[in-house]
Amino acid sequence: MIKQLSQRLLGPVTLALLALTFWLGLWVTPPDRIQGNLVRLLYIHPAIAWVGLYVSFGTSVIASCLYLWKRTRSTIMDRVAYCAMEVSAIFITLTLITGSIWGRPTWGVWWAWDARLTSTAILLVFALGYLALRRANDDPELRARRSAVFAIIAAINVPIDHFSVDWWHTLHQGATVFTQNGNFLVHGSMLWTLFLSLFAFTLLFFWLLRARYRLEVLRDQRYAASLDEALAQRRREGVH
Amino acid sequence: MSSPTLVVELSDAVVLVDGFPLLSGVTLELETGTLNVVTGANGAGKTSLLRLLGGLVALSSGSGVVSGVDLRTGDRRDLRRRVGWLGHEGSFYDDLSAKENLTFAAKALGRPTDEIARVLDRVGLSSRTDTPAKRLSAGQRRRLGLAWLLLRRPETWLLDEPYATLDDEGRTFFDELIGDVIRSGASVIVSAHDPLRSNALSPRTITLAGGLVVSDRS
Amino acid sequence: MSSPTLVVELSDAVVLVDGFPLLSGVTLELETGTLNVVTGANGAGKTSLLRLLGGLVALSSGSGVVSGVDLRTGDRRDLRRRVGWLGHEGSFYDDLSAKENLTFAAKALGRPTDEIARVLDRVGLSSRTDTPAKRLSAGQRRRLGLAWLLLRRPETWLLDEPYATLDDEGRTFFDELIGDVIRSGASVIVSAHDPLRSNALSPRTITLAGGLVVSDRS
Amino acid sequence: MIRTALLVAGKDLRIERRSRVLLWQVLPFGVMALVLSGLALGPAHAGNSSAGPGLFYLVMLLVTLLMINRSQVIEGSSGTRTSVATLGLDPAGVFLGKALALAVELWITGVVVLAGAVLLLHTALVGSAEALPSVLVILAALAAAGTLYGALSGGGQGPATLLPVLSFPAFAPLLIAGERSYSDALHGGSLWQWWLISLVALVAYLGIGILLYGVLEES
């Protein structure tokens, strides 16, 4: 009951929260002293990065581990890993795009060989490589195993990306929101809007993942239906 | 679940590749220590059946147990280690000589390497021990494949059209070999277009068509 | 030099690869428009002989004329264009379907493409026209190779163990096909371990051993 | 000859399209190689946009090697080569067809990598657009040279490793000409002389290929 209700509500709630975020971000919160209206990207870019790097990539990696572990091995895990990685690829791309848009006025360039930017780009290539690897293998079991191993190797890059700003003090913003001693460097309505955006985009991820997962199930079902047809035809080859 | 006297137990086994059913529902029980011949027209599914039994393709639906390994839940690599496989393609390193190939296999299996000369002699390759595998003739390659299996002595032999490319003397040798193997208690499953030549073997013959078993007689 | 009734004229032909003589001095004359079967034990040199006749390996010493092309001085590529070759390996693009492969061949030869459906039907592949060649079974690949040759209709057919991997019906079809080919005036040279099945063909049988012709009877 | 060329090019491109190797493997490889060369040189050199043209051509060279390898794989086993040889296709046509298919693939990749250079290496957009015609010509020359070398190294053992060694000396002049003309375009310099050199190279490789490809076909 509750599960059904929450599933039914996931979509509308996500949309409502996103709308609220945009309203707060665009009209209610004040412009920044230095950055002016550009600061409004604060409610989009970090949230998208959060979803791309941690929520979806993380989901994919955890599902991959669960797939490789014998006792929890199932097609469900493989599907989750695949769908989450696809969402992740989109969000990492969006991170790069929103970051570039933000970078152009602040740093004066679209792209720089900054540690975080580079490691984010590398992470995107990992995600694309994952998708390419899946396409290149037909055997479902082989595909599931290989992509799971690949996702786990790729995961090493996530912490590198996160800590890159501290390790290599470069252009990109250091930890602004989640500082090590727990002090928030932004204040008031900005902070709450930022948190709201994180939450809203996280919900968006789950919504997208669910939609994508269902599509995958539907595909499998349609495949199964076409299979009966193929089976009947193959059996007919036997009788002359 | 699987009775110890059965080496193969398939029930409604379906194998799909690219959405095409190579096997479309095979139900089959084969006894341990027997000789079984799979025949059927081109494209009937003989090779596919052997590949399934060797753990080289996955079962898509239905159930099966081979050599005590469950095809759905078990480890296919475990299965592969129990069967010996002889296919159309060569099954050795092309750049190594006949002898080096067998030495590698023997060391990997922890067998003494002094068996090798004997095995090579038995399959009629003693004059080609140092020839790189890629230079061997088609029939000699098949013989090297047999030598590799002789060294391994697997409990289940899966042989895909072993007669093809063997000469007359080779076929006679092969029949003798299979007789030995059966007597030693191993199971043999052979795909073939020709009937076996030796009458002493009295195999069970399973005929496939359209990915199904259509006849089965001993 | 070469008489027009002879399709093959070899005299003391030697073929060396890596210093090893695959053929060690073959002297042979084959008449145009006849069926010739080459037999011999594994490693006797059958495949090597056919490869020499198809212009796929060079003559090391001795002399030879095939289809009017001198093996020493002539253009081997020219020779390859006159012969049709069917080997163990598939002879088509693995990623293209059966039909696409034949379409490519037909276009390259300037033949009408509407022959293709008929040819595919004739070799029994009409239910596999759109299957990628790499997915075909061993026997079906052999049949596709025959279809390719049927489309080409070469003047000399070189077939290396055509029976291997063909099923019963396929072999009957093959015998009929060869009969047709001979009647149309082309020459056929086949290597085989089994005797041909149809008695109507009455081939000349050449036996090789150690890279030499050791018996020759019609 | 032209008919054969179109037939062969069509066949190659159809196989490529079916396997989607270009989209899923070659394009990502190109972009990745660009990023990596940028990294290898460190920010001091890569951030510096003058390295852009050189890196672009270095990457395209690697892509060419990859694609030639691939086109050898397409030609398949020696059995396939044998049967195709018996079709009696005009070697000049085969050469042109294979070069054309390769050129088409290189052009597509080239445009994407060029976009990558503009975005990632801050190579000037206007100059890059101006350099485009010369890029297309040089890539076509690379395709012609590559096809020739593919045939040279094919068949024997380990074509995958022999190929680069054989082809590098021939690619070097193309690389230099390309780099120069692209740099000139960036600095608004005169282009015509590099244009001329690349055109001559293209014509030369095409000529050699048409005349000699038959000799190179696996014997």
Next chain:
Amino acid sequence: MIRTALLVAGKDLRIERRSRVLLWQVLPFGVMALVLSGLALGPAHAGNSSAGPGLFYLVMLLVTLLMINRSQVIEGSSGTRTSVATLGLDPAGVFLGKALALAVELWITGVVVLAGAVLLLHTALVGSAEALPSVLVILAALAAAGTLYGALSGGGQGPATLLPVLSFPAFAPLLIAGERSYSDALHGGSLWQWWLISLVALVAYLGIGILLYGVLEES
């Protein structure tokens, strides 16, 4: 495990020695690639010895890709893989053996290319000698990672083209670490942190390989 590793490494190295691919194809390729990258960057960058380390590692990366491809060829047809699978070799041992063989080949090539960098790019000799230990560690890590990725991309369609895409993002950090430590060695800087990073990478790849190679073996 160690016994299996030595058996496999011995087999791979024996095949390599017999075919002489390393001597006649890989080494010349390495030197050629170095020269060409120098050319591509133009005298402004290449003559400048600070590009040496980056180019060296770029070349070694290409060599690694080439060698992995080659090691796939050695493993041969699917028939061979099948039979070898039936031998029941310990996958961890197979992984270590293949990585070891690859590392040995990379070390040999690396030393030659290093000499090339000193001679052709005027990279300082003393610094290069100091960088040698870190070079060996990084090359070993490349070998381990490469073996892993070779297994990942093998078997399916077009492994030759999939491999670079899959492995590049993983090689990138190694490339950077290598370039940094080499540069530091040239300038007499502190090396230990890059040492540490490369060692961690080597251990990580070896660990993953030992644990997961079995899962990857073609099923």
